[in-house]
Amino acid sequence: MKQLSKQIVFYSALIALWVILAKAKIWPPYIFPTPWGVWDSLRAGFSDHSFWIAIAVSMKRMLLGYVLSVVMGMILGLALGSNKFLEQTLGGLLVSLQSLPSICWLPLAVLWFGLTEKAILFVVVMGSLLSVTIAMETGRQQMPKIYGMAGRNLGARGFPLFWYVLLPASLPYILSGLKQGWAFAWRSLISGEMIFVSLGLGQLLMMGRDLNDMSQVIAVMLLIIAIGYMVDGLVFRTMERRLQARWGLSSAT
C-alpha cells in the first residue's frame, strides 16, 4: 500500500512537471509535446483503429517469431546437451553470437528474403533463439540430477524422458531465459519495424517522426512500454508464480 502511494505521488509529480513545462511554452510543441496532445494522439490512434492494427500486426509477428525460437531453441539446446562435441564448439559460438544485437541481422535478412515478413521474422527469431537455447542448456546443467535418474528408473527414456521429466524439471531454470528471450525479441521486432517499413508499432513510430508529430511518437512509445510491461507482468510473472507455488518455492510458504 505504501509502495502504491509512493508511486502515485511520483507519477503525479512527473505529470505535473510535464504540464508546467508544456504550459511555459519554452519549446515548440513539435519538439516538446504536451500531455493533452499525447492523450489526443492516443485517443485518435485507437479510434481510427491505426493503433489496434499496428498492435495486432506486431503481436502476430512477435508470437510467430517467439514460438518458432522456443521450439528451435529447445531442439538446439537438446542437441547441445546430448552431444559433448556440439556443446564445446557450437555452444561457445552461440554464446559469442549473443553479443551481436539482433538488428544487425536485418541487412542479411533483407538480402536473403527481400522486404518480406520472413525477413522481419528472421530478425525476431535471431533475437530470442540464442537466449532460449542457452537457457535450455543452463537448465539442463542446473536441474537436480535426481529427477533424470528417477525418471529413467521408472521406465522413461528417449523423448518421453525429455518431455515428461527433464523439461518440467528444468523449467524453473529455463523460465528466466524464456523471459529474456521474449524481451530480446520485442526489442528486435520494434527496431526491425522502424527500419523496415511495413505496418506495426515500429513503423507507426517512424510515421510520427516523418509527420513531425511528436505527440504520436510519445503515444506509440508509451504503447510499446505498456505492452512489454503487460506481457512481462501478466504472462511471465503469472507463470513464475504458478510454478513457484506448485514446486513449493514461493516465499509465502
Added chain:
Amino acid sequence: MNNNQSALPETTATDDPSMVSAGRPARAAGKLSFMRAPQQGDETPKLALEDICLSYKTTSGQPLVALDNIRLQVKPGEFLCIVGPSGCGKSTLLHLIAGLHQPTSGRVLVDGHRVQGPGTDRILIFQELGLFPWLTVKENVEFGMKMKGVAKARREEQVERYLRMVHLSQFKDSYTHQLSGGMRQRVALARALATEPDVLLMDEPFAALDAQTRDLLHDELERIWAETGRTIIFVTHNVREAVRLGDRVVVLTFRPGRVKREYVMDMPRPRHIEDSEVAGAAREILGALREEINKSLEEQYGHEAAI
C-alpha cells in the same frame, strides 16, 4: 543341517571371524549358497550379483575401488538389509542393481537374465526420493505406469489401490511439497509399488525421518511387503532398522565395499528391538559394523594428518 542354522544363525563370510575383511568374498558367497540350499531348494534366485566390482577415478585422478567382488543372491520375496558405514558403496550397489550405472566387472542377474539398464522390474526408492514436484501425488504414483503404457482406467485403479495402501487417498491432488516427510516417503513407496516391480530397492529411505514416523513406516512397510510379496533390498546405516525388517542382514566393509558378514534373521515378526533375541542380533551386527566405522574414521583422520 550345518551350524549356520543355529538359534541366532550367523553366517560369517569366512570361517574365522578375525579374518573377516581379508578379501575372501568369493568363498563367502559359496558358503552362502550352501547355507541357503536346504531351506529353499534350488530355485533360481530372484536377484544375483556375480562378482560385482566398481572402480572409478576420483576428481584428483586417483583410482578408487568402490565395490570389490560383491556376490549376493536374493530369494524371491526375501527382505534383505544391507548395512555399512557411509562411503562403503551401498547406495552405489543399489544404483547398479537398478541399472542406472554399469559395474566395472561382474554381472547383475534378475531371474537369471543380465541387467543391461534401468527396467521397471527393479524400482529404486532414492534416499532423496526424487518425487516430481511438478506433479500431484496421484500423477507421481501414476508416472511409471504411464511410461509403461498402461491404460488410463487401469492406472486410476492402481493409483487408488496403492494410495489406499499407504493411507494417502485424501492427498492425491496435493503437490509433494505440501506433504510431511513421512507422507512424501509413502508417496515414493506407492509410486514404486504402482509400477509393480519384482524387486524393490530402498536406499536409506527413512533416514531423514523422526523416530516415531520411522517406527510407523517400518510397520507399514512390513505389512505392505507381506501383502505384495515383493523382494526388497533395503540399504541402511541403522542396525536397529535392519534387524527389525530383514530376513537377512549383510554387513559391507568400508572401502572397498565387500561383503563382511551375513546374518540370517529368523525371529518371528513383528519384531521389537526390546526382545532379547532381536537386541542380541543388533548388538552383534553393530559390533561388526563398528569395526568398519572405525576404519572409515581412521582413514579420515589419517587423510587429514597427511594434509
